[in-house]
Amino acid sequence: MSRPSDLVQGTLDLLLLKILALEPMNGYAISLRLKQVSGDVLQVSDGSLYPALHKLEQEGWITAEWKPTENNRRAKFYSLTRLGKGQLERESANWGRLSAAISNVVRLKEV
Amino acid sequence: MRPRQWFYTLPLRLRTLFRRDRVEQDLREELQYHLEKKIQEYLATGLTLDEARRKARREFGGLELSKENCRDTRRVSYIQDLLQDLSFGLRMLRNSPAFALVAILTLALGIGANTAIFSVIHGVLLRPLPFPKQDQLMILFEKNNDGTRSNTSWATFMDWNRLNHSFTGVAAVSFWSPTFVGANEAETLIGFRASSALFDLMGVKFERGRNFLPSEDVRGNNFVVILSHGYWQRTFGGDPGIIGKSIQLGTRAYTVVGVLPADFPSVLSFDPRKPADIYTPLAYDATLPYACRDCRHLRAFARLKDGVPIAQAEAEMNQISANLFREYPTAYSASGVTLTPLKDYLVGDVKTALWILLGSVGFVLLIACVNVANLLLAWAARRQREVALRAALGARRTRMVRQFLTESLLLSLLGGGLGLSLAWSGVFLLQQVRVANLPRLENVHIDAWTFAFTFGISLITGLAFGLLPAFRVSKLDLNEALKESGKSTPGKERHRLRSALVFADVALALLLLAGAGLMMKSFIRLLEVHPGFDPSHTLTLTLSLWGPKSADAPAVAFFDQVLLKIQALPGVESAGIVSQLPLGGNLDMYGVHVEDKSLPNPEEDPSADRYSITPGYLRAMRIPLLRGREFDVRDVATSPMVALVNESMARQFWPGEDPVGKRFRMGDTKGPWKTVVGVVGDVLHKGLDAPHTIQVYLPNTQFTDSMVILAARTYNDPTSLAAAVRSEISTLDPQVPVSEVATMNEVVSASVANQRFGAVLFLLFGAIALVLTAVGIYGVISYGVAQRAHEIGIRLALGAARREVLSLIVGEAMKPALLGAALGLCAAFGLTRLLSRLLYNVKPTDPPVFAAVLLLLIGVALLASYIPARRATRVDPMVALRYE
Numbered sequence: 001m002s003r004p005s006d007l008v009q010g011t012l013d014l015l016l017l018k019i020l021a022l023e024p025m026n027g028y029a030i031s032l033r034l035k036q037v038s039g040d041v042l043q044v045s046d047g048s049l050y051p052a053l054h055k056l057e058q059e060g061w062i063t064a065e066w067k068p069t070e071n072n073r074r075a076k077f078y079s080l081t082r083l084g085k086g087q088l089e090r091e092s093a094n095w096g097r098l099s100a101a102i103s104n105v106v107r108l109k110e111v
Numbered sequence: 112m113r114p115r116q117w118f119y120t121l122p123l124r125l126r127t128l129f130r131r132d133r134v135e136q137d138l139r140e141e142l143q144y145h146l147e148k149k150i151q152e153y154l155a156t157g158l159t160l161d162e163a164r165r166k167a168r169r170e171f172g173g174l175e176l177s178k179e180n181c182r183d184t185r186r187v188s189y190i191q192d193l194l195q196d197l198s199f200g201l202r203m204l205r206n207s208p209a210f211a212l213v214a215i216l217t218l219a220l221g222i223g224a225n226t227a228i229f230s231v232i233h234g235v236l237l238r239p240l241p242f243p244k245q246d247q248l249m250i251l252f253e254k255n256n257d258g259t260r261s262n263t264s265w266a267t268f269m270d271w272n273r274l275n276h277s278f279t280g281v282a283a284v285s286f287w288s289p290t291f292v293g294a295n296e297a298e299t300l301i302g303f304r305a306s307s308a309l310f311d312l313m314g315v316k317f318e319r320g321r322n323f324l325p326s327e328d329v330r331g332n333n334f335v336v337i338l339s340h341g342y343w344q345r346t347f348g349g350d351p352g353i354i355g356k357s358i359q360l361g362t363r364a365y366t367v368v369g370v371l372p373a374d375f376p377s378v379l380s381f382d383p384r385k386p387a388d389i390y391t392p393l394a395y396d397a398t399l400p401y402a403c404r405d406c407r408h409l410r411a412f413a414r415l416k417d418g419v420p421i422a423q424a425e426a427e428m429n430q431i432s433a434n435l436f437r438e439y440p441t442a443y444s445a446s447g448v449t450l451t452p453l454k455d456y457l458v459g460d461v462k463t464a465l466w467i468l469l470g471s472v473g474f475v476l477l478i479a480c481v482n483v484a485n486l487l488l489a490w491a492a493r494r495q496r497e498v499a500l501r502a503a504l505g506a507r508r509t510r511m512v513r514q515f516l517t518e519s520l521l522l523s524l525l526g527g528g529l530g531l532s533l534a535w536s537g538v539f540l541l542q543q544v545r546v547a548n549l550p551r552l553e554n555v556h557i558d559a560w561t562f563a564f565t566f567g568i569s570l571i572t573g574l575a576f577g578l579l580p581a582f583r584v585s586k587l588d589l590n591e592a593l594k595e596s597g598k599s600t601p602g603k604e605r606h607r608l609r610s611a612l613v614f615a616d617v618a619l620a621l622l623l624l625a626g627a628g629l630m631m632k633s634f635i636r637l638l639e640v641h642p643g644f645d646p647s648h649t650l651t652l653t654l655s656l657w658g659p660k661s662a663d664a665p666a667v668a669f670f671d672q673v674l675l676k677i678q679a680l681p682g683v684e685s686a687g688i689v690s691q692l693p694l695g696g697n698l699d700m701y702g703v704h705v706e707d708k709s710l711p712n713p714e715e716d717p718s719a720d721r722y723s724i725t726p727g728y729l730r731a732m733r734i735p736l737l738r739g740r741e742f743d744v745r746d747v748a749t750s751p752m753v754a755l756v757n758e759s760m761a762r763q764f765w766p767g768e769d770p771v772g773k774r775f776r777m778g779d780t781k782g783p784w785k786t787v788v789g790v791v792g793d794v795l796h797k798g799l800d801a802p803h804t805i806q807v808y809l810p811n812t813q814f815t816d817s818m819v820i821l822a823a824r825t826y827n828d829p830t831s832l833a834a835a836v837r838s839e840i841s842t843l844d845p846q847v848p849v850s851e852v853a854t855m856n857e858v859v860s861a862s863v864a865n866q867r868f869g870a871v872l873f874l875l876f877g878a879i880a881l882v883l884t885a886v887g888i889y890g891v892i893s894y895g896v897a898q899r900a901h902e903i904g905i906r907l908a909l910g911a912a913r914r915e916v917l918s919l920i921v922g923e924a925m926k927p928a929l930l931g932a933a934l935g936l937c938a939a940f941g942l943t944r945l946l947s948r949l950l951y952n953v954k955p956t957d958p959p960v961f962a963a964v965l966l967l968l969i970g971v972a973l974l975a976s977y978i979p980a981r982r983a984t985r986v987d988p989m990v991a992l993r994y995e
Binding site (some may be wrong): 027028 | 123124135140141142144145148150170171172173174176177184912
């Protein structure tokens with residue numbers, strides 16, 4: 001599956017889970033939110049957003065529901081499941097450990 | 112994935128699998144929603160609708176690719192893709208029915224032939240006998256001084272039984288032909304006298320009743336029988352209360368004590384066409400005249416003890432045999448015992464032939480694969496644009512390779528299914544018509560093993576012929592293929608590939624045809640062999656006397672009565688009676704001890720086929736008298752003992768002398784002398800391909816058998832007289848069973864059934880190979896010229912002569928064909944050596960056969976390439992050019 005190359009492997013999953021933990025959202029809203037929170041640093045093409053969402057759905061971490069939107073269109077809303085909450089906690093913890101470790105490495109003084 | 116996750120996502124998966132339309136609809140709608148929102152967003156920034164649309168699309172990346180990626184995230188997509196590929200494949204096949212038909216038929220022929228031969232090999236060779244630890248079951252033979260094997264005698268058998276430590280037991284059997292006397296008629300049965308240990312040794316579980324008791328294996332106490340399952344069904348309708356009932360065999364009543372299971376193979380019968388019906392205890396004792404040490408008519412079976420290897424048992428038996436030879440130096444011609452696993456003994460004769468058949472039929476399948484691969488290549492080339500379009504729309508190569516493989520597997524499975532029904536018909540034919548005389552044929556079934564085999568080779572062939580086109584397609588140059596013309600340039604590589612296919616086809620076909628040619632020539636040679644008698648216009652049938660009538664004098668009198676009646680029938684030229692029929696499957700041999708030429712150990716004297724005949728027999732069979740006189744009415748029981756010998760015997764014992772007047776003894780070294788009164792021509796007894804043997808004829812007045820064959824020479828079709836002959840015999844005595852009514856031509860024909868089977872199968876394989884090769888070359892060339900219609904048109908328009916273009920195209924096809932023929936020829940020279948054991952009087956590299964096959968194949972290749980080439984050059988150049 002194609003992934004945005006500048007995202008660390010697995011990070012997109014973490015971001016999506018985190019965004020959905022706040023509130024259920026449809027795909028378009030998620031793409032806006034991604035851009036907004038990362039300030040255009042994290043470029044996720046629309047084309048690769050949906051496969052990622054579908055994958056999370058297949059894993060059972062998020063679930064989808066068709067709901068009407070503000071202007072009465074039907075849209076698919078994703079929300080976090082109980083399994084997803086657990087996964088989010090695990091991935092957050094992993095991310096914390098990983099980023100801390102990488103920061104430490106990066107901060108090493110060159111001799 | 113963890114179970115809990117499965118629980119959560121199962122409904123999703125099921126939905127993906129079974130509500131594909133809904134899921135697709137959802138996906139489309141979801142992405143559509145996204146795009147629309149984007150467009151709205153851009154419209155708000157002041158772009159025109161068109162610009163907004165384009166921008167949204169561009170930003171999204173490949174819409175279809177994204178969809179496909181979404182589909183990929185669903186794990187069930189493999190199954191789903193398969194279903195989709197299958198339905199797509201079926202649609203494609205429906206759209207090209209001619210292609211589908213040729214491909215499926217080709218595969219059905221290849222797979223069907225393989226399945227049929229495999230089912231025969233599995234039933235005959237691979238399936239174990241239905242006995243526990245069947246590998247331990249052995250058949251034991253004495254060794255002769257000339258290296259051949261021989262039956263054993265009761266005295267020797269008893270010593271083996273007493274002295275060995277290698278076997279859990281040894282059992283012996285001898286032939287028994289009892290007459291079942293029913294209410295209205297009598298029937299001769301095929302039976303055996305068997306040691307009480309036999310069935311226990313084999314581990315038989317009785318269908319009903321029990322085995323013989325050791326106490327019943329004693330003379331005078333032995334009037335009990337065990338029935339075969341088939342006989343029990345045939346004559347007693349499977350009577351469940353048969354045990355304990357009494358049946359009349361000859362003049363004696365026998366009590367039924369057991370019924371064998373249906374799967375008990377007729378291991379004791381030596382002719383697979385005649386399974387044994389009935390068994391009684393052996394019940395010999397030392398006082399019987401045929402219990403002597405050199406009365407070799409028993410066949411011995413044994414079971415190895417657990418952990419005793421064959422070699423060790425054989426070494427022990429050889430030691431025992433050497434001791435016996437030392438103790439009784441004139442009772443054996445050599446020392447030694449051979450142990451043969453029972454199954455090897457049963458199928459040993461046909462083993463090589465069957466494996467060779469499987470090998471050959473494998474080549475047929477290879478040709479089929481080559482042809483279908485070729486068809487698929489052409490088909491794939493026609494679908495280039497479709498493939499290119501799908502690739503451009505984001506379909507990945509692996510996915511397309513999978514699509515193509517699915518299609519070829521679909522083809523091969525359809526072909527396999529059809530092939531299975533072909534195989535089923537073949538096996539049905541083999542069993543019902545009994546075209547071959549194979550042992551264990553009743554074990555041949557289209558069963559789970561056959562299904563597995565067919566499925567397996569279908570998959571393998573599907574992969575084999577599907578991979579090549581699939582990978583070629585996946586390497587397609589998109590730009591080239593998508594060009595408006597949609598036509599691919601012929602390209603050197605493609606041309607090379609097609610040439611390779613023609614090459615392989617021809618090479619394989621030549622190999623098969625060489626085999627077929629050799630087998631046919633061998634079979635024709637075999638049929639041309641003169642058996643020493645004239646088989647035309649001769650009716651034969653078996654008569655067996657029982658009760659008081661079977662004693663010597665009454666039997667001779669009865670046979671004379673029968674002959675008088677038969678000879679009086681209009682249409683009968685002559686008739687005679689003989690104790691065993693040449694090529695009829697009997698082997699009645701006696702040692703001959705010629706006066707002044709007998710060896711110190713009489714056991715080392717050779718044995719001769721023994722025929723007891725009435726005076727009319729030689730005339731009825733047209734066996735020529737070369738010297739001296741035939742038997743006549745003066746040769747009676749009380750007159751001097753006389754004999755006729757055949758040419759081979761005269762030559763062996765009295766070279767350059769007149770055998771008439773010479774004397775010899777038969778069997779017994781102390782019996783009366785028999786004086787040679789004449790010499791007759793050699794007759795082939797064991798088979799048309801067997802060497803000549805020495806033969807002795809005796810008057811049936813001086814050596815009387817109760818079971819004989821009547822041979823009647825007729826003026827017209829002998830079968831038309833069968834009913835009249837039967838009714839004459841039944842008028843004389845309705846209680847005399849008549850069996851095996853056949854013309855002598857049928858007897859000869861049955862004796863070469865296996866050779867015919869081999870020759871016919873090889874011919875069939877060769878014919879299939881030839882047709883497939885012709886179709887293959889035809890397909891390659893027609894496809895090639897269709898691709899090059901444009902080029903051909905230009906050539907013709909530029910003034911090339913049709914002949915030149917024709918020879919150009921045919922030449923291109925013939926080059927690989929000739930190379931293939933050359934390779935096939937080399938391979939055939941190497942491989943036909945394997946056939947040598949099956950060939951009669953034909954060298955495996957017989958030049959005329961090779962030349963004929965080569966010419967035939969080249970002729971067919973020429974024709975198969977000439978027809979499409981000619982069609983191509985007939986095309987109006989203008990039409991071909993405008994075709995663009």
